[in-house]
Amino acid sequence: MISPDKGIGKWIEDRLPIFEFAKHSLVDYPTPRNLNYWWNFGSLAGITLVIMIVTGIVLAMQYTPHVDYAFDSVERVMRDVNYGWLLRYLHMNGATMFFIVVYIHIFRGLYYGSYKSPRELLWWLGVVILLLMMATAFMGYVLPWGQMSFWATTVITNLFSAVPLVGESIVTWLWGGFAVGNPTLNRFYALHYLLPFVIVGVVILHIWALHTVKSNNPLGIDMKGPQDSIPFHPYYTAKDYFGLGVFLIAYMAIVFFAPNFFGEPDNYIPANPMATPPHIVPEWYFLPYYAILRAIPDKLGGVIAMFGSLLILFVLPWLDRSKVRSARFRPIYKQFFWLFLVDCIVLGWVGANPPEGKFVLIGQVATAYYFSHFLIILPLLGLVEKTKPLPESIAAAVTTTGPPKD
Amino acid sequence: MRKVTLLLVIAIGFGLLSGGPRPAIAAGGAEYEHQEWTFNGIFGRFDRAALRRGHQVYREVCSACHGLKRIAYRNLMDIGFSEEEAKEIAAEATVTDGPNDEGEMFDRSGKLSDRFVSPFPNDQAARYSNNGALPPDLSLIVKARKGGADYLYSLMTGYADEAPEGMEMMDGMSYNRAFPGHQIAMPQPLYEDLIEYEDGTPASVEQQAKDVTTFLAWAAEPELEARKSLGLKVLLFMILLTAMLYAVKRRVWSKLH
Numbered sequence: 001m002i003s004p005d006k007g008i009g010k011w012i013e014d015r016l017p018i019f020e021f022a023k024h025s026l027v028d029y030p031t032p033r034n035l036n037y038w039w040n041f042g043s044l045a046g047i048t049l050v051i052m053i054v055t056g057i058v059l060a061m062q063y064t065p066h067v068d069y070a071f072d073s074v075e076r077v078m079r080d081v082n083y084g085w086l087l088r089y090l091h092m093n094g095a096t097m098f099f100i101v102v103y104i105h106i107f108r109g110l111y112y113g114s115y116k117s118p119r120e121l122l123w124w125l126g127v128v129i130l131l132l133m134m135a136t137a138f139m140g141y142v143l144p145w146g147q148m149s150f151w152a153t154t155v156i157t158n159l160f161s162a163v164p165l166v167g168e169s170i171v172t173w174l175w176g177g178f179a180v181g182n183p184t185l186n187r188f189y190a191l192h193y194l195l196p197f198v199i200v201g202v203v204i205l206h207i208w209a210l211h212t213v214k215s216n217n218p219l220g221i222d223m224k225g226p227q228d229s230i231p232f233h234p235y236y237t238a239k240d241y242f243g244l245g246v247f248l249i250a251y252m253a254i255v256f257f258a259p260n261f262f263g264e265p266d267n268y269i270p271a272n273p274m275a276t277p278p279h280i281v282p283e284w285y286f287l288p289y290y291a292i293l294r295a296i297p298d299k300l301g302g303v304i305a306m307f308g309s310l311l312i313l314f315v316l317p318w319l320d321r322s323k324v325r326s327a328r329f330r331p332i333y334k335q336f337f338w339l340f341l342v343d344c345i346v347l348g349w350v351g352a353n354p355p356e357g358k359f360v361l362i363g364q365v366a367t368a369y370y371f372s373h374f375l376i377i378l379p380l381l382g383l384v385e386k387t388k389p390l391p392e393s394i395a396a397a398v399t400t401t402g403p404p405k406d
Numbered sequence: 407m408r409k410v411t412l413l414l415v416i417a418i419g420f421g422l423l424s425g426g427p428r429p430a431i432a433a434g435g436a437e438y439e440h441q442e443w444t445f446n447g448i449f450g451r452f453d454r455a456a457l458r459r460g461h462q463v464y465r466e467v468c469s470a471c472h473g474l475k476r477i478a479y480r481n482l483m484d485i486g487f488s489e490e491e492a493k494e495i496a497a498e499a500t501v502t503d504g505p506n507d508e509g510e511m512f513d514r515s516g517k518l519s520d521r522f523v524s525p526f527p528n529d530q531a532a533r534y535s536n537n538g539a540l541p542p543d544l545s546l547i548v549k550a551r552k553g554g555a556d557y558l559y560s561l562m563t564g565y566a567d568e569a570p571e572g573m574e575m576m577d578g579m580s581y582n583r584a585f586p587g588h589q590i591a592m593p594q595p596l597y598e599d600l601i602e603y604e605d606g607t608p609a610s611v612e613q614q615a616k617d618v619t620t621f622l623a624w625a626a627e628p629e630l631e632a633r634k635s636l637g638l639k640v641l642l643f644m645i646l647l648t649a650m651l652y653a654v655k656r657r658v659w660s661k662l663h
Contacts, residue, residue, distance in 0.1 A: 033662065075476055075545075075546075078629065079476060079628060079629075085629040085633060086633070086636075089633075230662065234658045235658060235659060235662070238651075238654055238655040238658040238659070239655050239659075241651045241654070241655070242648065242651040242652050242654070242655045244651075245644060245647055245648030245651045245652075246648055248644050248648075249641065249644045249645060249648060252637065252640050252641055252644055253637075253641060255637070256633055256634065256636065256637025256638075256640060256641070257448055257634065257637055259633075260549065265549060265550050265551055265552050265554075266550070268546045268549040268550035268626075269542075269546075269550045278586075
């Protein structure tokens with residue numbers, strides 16, 4: 001073992017204190033003693049990112065970014081490359097798992113008020129990661145060059161034509177031509193390879209900010225002394241390993257036994273610009289935004305609402321006026337949190353269905369509620385809600401009197 | 407502990423979900439029925455005899471119009487054909503190769519390394535011979551249609567001589583219960599005793615449909631058996647490891663409580 005106190009370890013440590021850094025950030029890092037299993041999803045998201053990058057790099061060695069060969073090269077991976085099917089299914093379903101994990105991570109933040117002072121920048125960096133993930137996933141979906149790849153790209157890139165005056169020029173610029181074609185596929189491939197490393201950079205900032213302001217916790221009160229915290233290792237490393245095991249069981253069950261469950265059969269038909277599929281749908285993790293886009297009868301309005309539904313997360317720390325972080329002590333907010341979650345699921349359900357009949361009205365009501373939650377309910381709750389008394393300290397709440405159940 | 411149970415229930419739920427068939431939602435009011443397939447479920451495997459018969463149906467019936475270009479003749483050795491048999495099947499095909507030393511393209515008989523030769527040189531030729539309709543390549547057909555194998559079986563057995571009353575059929579189209587929109591350009595391909603099975607199985611329409619669907623399911627997912635058998639080992643390992651990780655976590659945390 002290399003030790004920082006002697007020999008080569010000391011030589012390195014004197015010049016670059018990497019051992020001290022690792023011990024400080026990964027071992028001693030003081031963590032609230034009362035984190036529940038919802039706090040596992042941050043480290044799970046980081047691990048999923050690594051899995052995506054590793055499988056992605058290996059797939060890139062076999063993939064051909066050309067409209068005439070892309071589909072065939074993916075099928076070659078599936079049929080002729082040793083364990084190519086495993087790599088591709090890991091990567092394809094890894095995207096699904098990544099979004100499941102990150103959405104749970106975000107809703108955990110919403111429930112326990114993790115976006116509030118002093119964690120605004122930590123929250124912002126998280127929203128930036130979400131936006132980058134969505135861009136990366138969208139461009140990755142294009143690469144197999146199936147029917148859904150082609151038509152989803154056509155529909156989504158066309159949204160930019162709604163921009164006044166320069167819309168058409170922007171779309172031509174994005175495509176690198178006058179229709180989705182080979183230049184589009186090439187640039188999306190280049191960016192799909194680049195953006196994950198940008199995500200790694202923002203994740204480092206996210207963790208840096210986290211380690212500066214420290215983790216929030218289910219009580220939403222600050223750590224006041226050593227009795228409130230435990231070192232990250234071994235407590236949370238052990239807990240995270242167990243969570244990782246459970247996560248991998250679910251992930252592997254999908255990869256090995258239902259690898260196409262979240263996919264569209266149409267994407268196993270090679271892209272054909274002359275034949276439009278009867279029903280173009282994005283991947284499941286984009287469905288709520290797709291519903292918001294279609295809820296507004298005006299094209300530009302729909303695009304603004306769709307991007308607005310994400311950008312509004314940036315101002316959330318100032319829309320929520322309540323001083324109390326955790327929903328455990330906010331009886332009314334707690335109800336609205338669950339309503340908001342249901343609203344997001346309804347939006348996803350509407351997004352998966354054609355915009356006809358009842359789905360039009362449901363989509364519009366759900367969209368209106370989505371924005372009302374942020375713009376009306378949260379500011380009002382800060383004024384009118386009577387919160388429950390906060391415990392004196394974390395240690396007082398979880399060691400002698402026992403934790404409040406919720 | 408309550409939350410651990412919840413997480414485990416979710417994980418097991420995913421597992422059960424994945425063992426079952428995909429939901430049968432057909433577009434355009436089309437209907438199809440669920441069949442028992444030996445390759446469904448977590449222990450799923452292809453029925454070797456059905457694969458062999460299905461290959462015979464493909465070769466004697468479907469291949470007149472439909473290609474299978476992602477399968478190589480060598481792949482037949484993965485499903486129980488001997489090397490000699492696969493070579494014989496390959497040799498029946500004519501492959502355009504070249505250019506040779508004189509710069510000319512030439513025809514030769516197929517080899518194990520060749521992919522199944524498609525019946526038409528290009529889509530235009532295929533449409534020209536088929537009244538304007540394009541018979542799709544069948545390599546991925548089971549994965550590329552909602553309902554998968556159930557859909558394909560229902561399509562093969564879903565022809566009716568007459569369209570229901572009040573339905574206008576376009577010229578040259580056939581009525582089919584399972585096809586979205588119910589009007590299909592492909593005439594009914596399978597009939598009772600259309601082929602004589604090498605193994606003597608009575609060749610009913612249902613039997614031929616079931617066999618060719620099994621064969622095409624393999625063509626779409628040749629990795630299926632390897633995937634499921636590796637998956638069982640991986641899951642078993644992960645469940646044991648996770649149980650141990652839980653014990654470690656309990657032990658580490660017991661110092662705190």
